[in-house]
Amino acid sequence: MTQLDGVIKPKTKRSKRFLESRAPKLTEDVKTAMIMKGGNTSQTITQALKDLYSLRKPHAVVYKKKNITRPFEDSTSLEFFSKKTDCSLFLFGSHNKKRPNNLIFGRLFDFHVLDMIELGIEKFVSLSEIKASKCPEGTKPMLVFAGEPFDTVNEHKRLKSLLLEFFRGPSVSAVRLAGLEHVLHFTALDGKIFMRSYRCLLKKSGCRTPRIELEEIGPSFDFILRRTHLASDDLYRLAHKQPKALKPKKMKNTSHDAFGTKFGRVHMQKQDLSKLHTRKMKGLTKRKRKVLTEEQDAQAPKVAKIEN
Amino acid sequence: MAACSVEELLAKAEQEEAEKLRNITVHKDLDLDFDVGNLLASDKNRIDTRSFKEQNKEDFLRSLARDNTQLLINEIWKLPSERVEEAIVVKLPQPTTPLPREKPPPKPRPPTKWEQFAKLKGIQKKKKTNLVWDETAKEWRRRWGYKRANDDTKDWLIEVPETADPNEDQFAKRLKAKKERVAKNEFNRLKNIARAQKVKVPGLGLTPKAQQSRDELARAVSVAQTSTASVGMFQERLPKEKAPKNTGKKRKFQPLIGDFSNEKQKQLELLKIMDSKKPTLDVTKAVNKQMREEDREEAAAKYKKGAGKKGRKGNMSGKGKGKGGKGKGGKGGKAGGGKKRSKPGKR
Numbered sequence: 001m002t003q004l005d006g007v008i009k010p011k012t013k014r015s016k017r018f019l020e021s022r023a024p025k026l027t028e029d030v031k032t033a034m035i036m037k038g039g040n041t042s043q044t045i046t047q048a049l050k051d052l053y054s055l056r057k058p059h060a061v062v063y064k065k066k067n068i069t070r071p072f073e074d075s076t077s078l079e080f081f082s083k084k085t086d087c088s089l090f091l092f093g094s095h096n097k098k099r100p101n102n103l104i105f106g107r108l109f110d111f112h113v114l115d116m117i118e119l120g121i122e123k124f125v126s127l128s129e130i131k132a133s134k135c136p137e138g139t140k141p142m143l144v145f146a147g148e149p150f151d152t153v154n155e156h157k158r159l160k161s162l163l164l165e166f167f168r169g170p171s172v173s174a175v176r177l178a179g180l181e182h183v184l185h186f187t188a189l190d191g192k193i194f195m196r197s198y199r200c201l202l203k204k205s206g207c208r209t210p211r212i213e214l215e216e217i218g219p220s221f222d223f224i225l226r227r228t229h230l231a232s233d234d235l236y237r238l239a240h241k242q243p244k245a246l247k248p249k250k251m252k253n254t255s256h257d258a259f260g261t262k263f264g265r266v267h268m269q270k271q272d273l274s275k276l277h278t279r280k281m282k283g284l285t286k287r288k289r290k291v292l293t294e295e296q297d298a299q300a301p302k303v304a305k306i307e308n
Numbered sequence: 309m310a311a312c313s314v315e316e317l318l319a320k321a322e323q324e325e326a327e328k329l330r331n332i333t334v335h336k337d338l339d340l341d342f343d344v345g346n347l348l349a350s351d352k353n354r355i356d357t358r359s360f361k362e363q364n365k366e367d368f369l370r371s372l373a374r375d376n377t378q379l380l381i382n383e384i385w386k387l388p389s390e391r392v393e394e395a396i397v398v399k400l401p402q403p404t405t406p407l408p409r410e411k412p413p414p415k416p417r418p419p420t421k422w423e424q425f426a427k428l429k430g431i432q433k434k435k436k437t438n439l440v441w442d443e444t445a446k447e448w449r450r451r452w453g454y455k456r457a458n459d460d461t462k463d464w465l466i467e468v469p470e471t472a473d474p475n476e477d478q479f480a481k482r483l484k485a486k487k488e489r490v491a492k493n494e495f496n497r498l499k500n501i502a503r504a505q506k507v508k509v510p511g512l513g514l515t516p517k518a519q520q521s522r523d524e525l526a527r528a529v530s531v532a533q534t535s536t537a538s539v540g541m542f543q544e545r546l547p548k549e550k551a552p553k554n555t556g557k558k559r560k561f562q563p564l565i566g567d568f569s570n571e572k573q574k575q576l577e578l579l580k581i582m583d584s585k586k587p588t589l590d591v592t593k594a595v596n597k598q599m600r601e602e603d604r605e606e607a608a609a610k611y612k613k614g615a616g617k618k619g620r621k622g623n624m625s626g627k628g629k630g631k632g633g634k635g636k637g638g639k640g641g642k643a644g645g646g647k648k649r650s651k652p653g654k655r
Contacts, residue, residue, distance in 0.1 A: 024411035031410055088410040110411050144376040146351040160350070165407055168346050175347070176395045180384065185373040189355050196369055200377060206328035209385040212378045214370055240406050243413035 022086055026245055030170045031107075034087040036063035038070075038094030044101050044124050045093040051127045051219040052091060055167060055184075055197075057137045061085050071104055072227055075113045083111050089166055099226060105162050109231075109239040117159050118226035122192065130218040135182040135199055140169040142180060142200070147188030155228050156188055178202070183214065193223040332382060334375040342383050345403030349380040420500040428600070430607025 010016035035053050037045065053060055069077045071092055078090060088111075092104040099120060106116035127134070143164060149156040167184055180200060187194040198214040205211035231239070253265045341350045351372075360368050387398045419427070426432075439448045442457035449457035466478040502509040514528055534540035562571070581588060 024414040026414060028410050107408065108410075109408055114408060140347060142347040142349075142377065142380055144349045144351065144373060144380060146353075146355065146372055146376060148352060148354050150350060151352045161405070161407065164346065164348060164405065168348070171345070171403055172400065174392075174397045174399045175384075176397050177385070177389065178395065180347070180381070183373060183377050185369070185376065187355070187369060187372065189360060190357060194369055196373060198370070198373055198377075200381075202381075205331040206324075207332060209332050209382050211331045212374055212381055214374050214377065216366070216370065236408070238412075239408035241409070241413070 026243055030059050031089050031165065032085070032087045033060045033089035033091060033166065034063060034081060034085055035060055035091045036067050036081070036093075038092060038102075039066055039068040040095050041066070041093055042095040042101055044121060045095050045103070047126045048101075048103065048121060048124055048219065048221070049091065049093045054127065054137060055141075055219075056169075059170070061087060071106065071113075071116055072118070072229060075116075078106075078113065079108065079111050082108050091166075102226070103223075105159075105166060106229075107162060107165060109235070113229065114231045114235065114239055115158055115162055116227075116229040117155070117162060118228065119193070119221075119223040120226050121221055122224055123220075123222040125218050125220045127218045130216060132199065132215055132217050134217050138169070139179065139182045140172065140175065141167060141182040141184045141197075143167060144183065144185045145188075146185065149188040150186075155225065155230065158228075158230050159193070159225070160186070191224070193221075193225065195219075195221040195223065332378060334378050336375070336379070340376065340379050342380065343403055343405045344383055344387065345401050346405055347380070347384070347400075348405065349376055349383075351376050418504045421496070421503070428603055428607060430610040432611070 008019065010019055033056055035049050035056075037049060041049075049062075053062055063081070067077065067081075069092075071078055071090075078092075082088060082090065088108045090104075090106050090108070092106070094102045094104075096102070099118070101121040101124075103119045103121060104116055105119065107114050145160050145163075147156075150160045151157070163186060181202075183198045183200050185194075185196045185198065187196075197217055197219060199217045201213040201215060202210040203213055230236075255263045257263065336351070336353055338352050341352070342348070355372070384398060387400070389396050389398045391397070436451065438451060440451045440457040441447075442449045445457070449455060451457060460482065466482075468474060468476075468478060472478075499509060514524065514531060517524070520528065533543045536543060
């Protein structure tokens with residue numbers, strides 16, 4: 001569809017609107033994710049996909065039928081589906097003897113696979129298994145990544161970026177403070193990745209900032225990292241390239257010094273000091289008569305000098 | 309007694325303050341990285357594996373999460389808040405973590421052939437009024453579309469021109485002309501798209517025409533001659549017929565052995581070019597570039613004048629050109645501006 005963009009001439013207004021909604025934009029919409037299952041899935045995987053769908057709900061598409069594909073071997077069908085539904089994130093669940101309880105998180109750039117990371121589920125507790133009051137759907141979660149590997153190991157770095165993109169929800173300009181009640185905590189520890197989801201209770205602490213108590217609501221996963229398919233550095237950089245129009249413009253005639261003080265050059269008209277309002281005091285106010293006499297006094301000696 | 313109580317009170321207050329702060333402060337070796345725009349915190353501290361194995365796993369993870377979340381919440385609560393419809397709202401800064409885009413940034417539409425030409429010549433779009441005076445109907449009507457002014461399709465009578473064939477249908481002629489204009493426009497649109505996509509399009513070939521020029525006729529003959537099963541292999545030439553021109557290039561190779569002097573000459577020339585620091589001058593390219601440059605300058609000058617004063621256009625341009633001639637031979641004579649300028653090919 002993309003390579004023929006210029007050639008498709010929409011015949012109706014409606015189809016034109018549709019094509020515009022699919023066309024590349026300066027500021028992009030929220031990425032949608034497609035959630036699909038492979039040829040065989042276990043109970044765990046099915047439930048996990050359902051729970052993850054509920055975490056991402058308005059911005060996700062669920063494929064109900066099974067799709068017998070292996071993303072690591074051939075990603076063309078994934079690319080086809082992403083073009084169909086205009087999705088650029090995917091979550092693929094499968095289960096087989098070699099790789100039991102398998103989840104593949106991935107993202108696409110320009111309808112081609114950028115990153116894919118395969119995670120095996122070791123332990124899974126579903127959303128419905130934990131009896132606690134849940135957060136409403138579509139809550140923007142707070143994300144916390146803990147553990148050294150997320151900062152040092154390349155695969156974990158990409159995984160962090162991928163998970164951030166998957167779970168962060170829409171980017172917003174403001175949040176309601178009372179609405180910050182969902183925390184997703186990812187811990188890389190012991191060769192595993194623990195994903196926990198908590199409800200955040202704001203308790204009174206005596207100061208303005210509340211004290212936090214957490215209550216687990218699920219789903220919770222213990223993941224192990226399996227295969228990965230990471231984009232080459234070139235492609236990764238290309239995908240990050242921002243258009244010129246979005247970059248902030250440089251301000252002319254301003255500068256900052258070492259302490260962060262702002263300096264600017266201001267162009268002004270010449271000041272008329274005669275109209276300057278100064279502090280008025282009784283002693284300084286001019287009285288009309290006196291002024292006249294003073295002027296006469298001042299003029300008299302001048303004349304005298306010339307005569308001399 | 310009074311002094312003592314004041315001290316006590318102060319100490320007590322200080323303690324209380326410290327206790328309150330202890331509720332919300334968390335100590336970490338390394339500070340967390342925050343991206344408040346994404347509500348994201350990343351903790352780089354090394355996690356103690358031994359205590360993780362000794363303790364209950366879930367409790368350990370929860371306490372770790374609590375500490376990190378507390379730090380994130382502290383960071384969020386530092387931002388300025390405001391009240392919007394009974395809710396306290398915090399303005400988030402822009403997200404700082406770079407994330408890949410979904411699709412590459414949109415590209416500007418490449419200019420059409422006309423837009424390129426207009427830019428070169430400094431032609432600007434002029435806004436036409438929507439309403440035009442209709443002489444026959446004696447009222448203002450739209451320029452285009454249904455019930456338009458001066459609609460020539462609604463004429464019930466057309467005067468036959470003196471030179472035209474009296475039996476020719478003038479209405480059909482008009483209709484045909486219109487259809488041809490539309491078709492040409494569509495063809496140009498497709499060509500523009502093809503150029504934008506960088507696809508090579510086949511030429512039009514030989515289109516039917518009322519009057520074929522000499523070149524076109526020659527081309528038609530050569531096309532007809534080669535349109536046989538043997539691609540014109542056994543086609544006989546008429547007596548005195550010349551060989552067809554511009555039929556394409558055939559690759560020709562140098563003989564493998566022999567003609568050493570020629571080969572030597574070529575090699576030496578090549579070496580000379582490679583050795584010299586100066587780039588060779590492509591004369592036609594240079595001349596073309598120069599001409600384009602002049603055109604552009606002229607267009608820019610025209611544009612400036614059009615934007616500024618309009619009244620004294622003719623006079624001023626004449627004067628300016630005369631002064632700025634600077635011994636460029638032919639230039640002085642063509643002071644009239646765009647219209648009088650001869651074709652670029654003739655220079």
